Amino acid sequence: MEEKIRVLVAKLGLDAHDRGAKVIARAYRDAGFEVIYTGLFQRPEAVAEAAVQEDVDVVAVSSLAGAHLTLIPELIQQLRDRGVDDVLILAGGVIPEEDVPALLAHGVARVFGPGSDLDEIIAFTRENVRRRAWS
Numbered sequence: 001m002e003e004k005i006r007v008l009v010a011k012l013g014l015d016a017h018d019r020g021a022k023v024i025a026r027a028y029r030d031a032g033f034e035v036i037y038t039g040l041f042q043r044p045e046a047v048a049e050a051a052v053q054e055d056v057d058v059v060a061v062s063s064l065a066g067a068h069l070t071l072i073p074e075l076i077q078q079l080r081d082r083g084v085d086d087v088l089i090l091a092g093g094v095i096p097e098e099d100v101p102a103l104l105a106h107g108v109a110r111v112f113g114p115g116s117d118l119d120e121i122i123a124f125t126r127e128n129v130r131r132r133a134w135s
Helices: 019-030 044-054 068-081 097-106 118-128
Strands: 006-011 034-037 058-063 088-093 110-112
Touching: 006 019, 006 044, 019 034, 019 058, 019 088, 019 118, 044 058, 044 068, 058 068, 068 088, 068 097, 088 118, 097 110, 110 118
Parallel strands: 006 034, 006 058, 058 088, 088 110
Antiparallel strands: none
């Protein structure tokens, strides 16, 4: 039996809009992934610690509050500080197109905006997850 891909769906900062995060969490679950949802108002340190504790393959961050250029790079740094460098980082939500290159430069694999196709997100995740066991 193939091991399930473990995904942590996170809401960083003061962003109280979690509908999109819940939709993507449900889509991952329905596609056979194991999903851990952090809930609202998480700090980068807490999300990084949860990623370590849950031994996830993917961290999917939803951002709608405009702090993505601060919080997502901080999350990635927190992961690196904990020795986590083999996790696929995805971002979604309302992120201006001009901010995408900066997030990619920090280590985000892909940014999915509003209206992104759930099947495309699932396929991208499956194709790009870098499992420690497969390395």
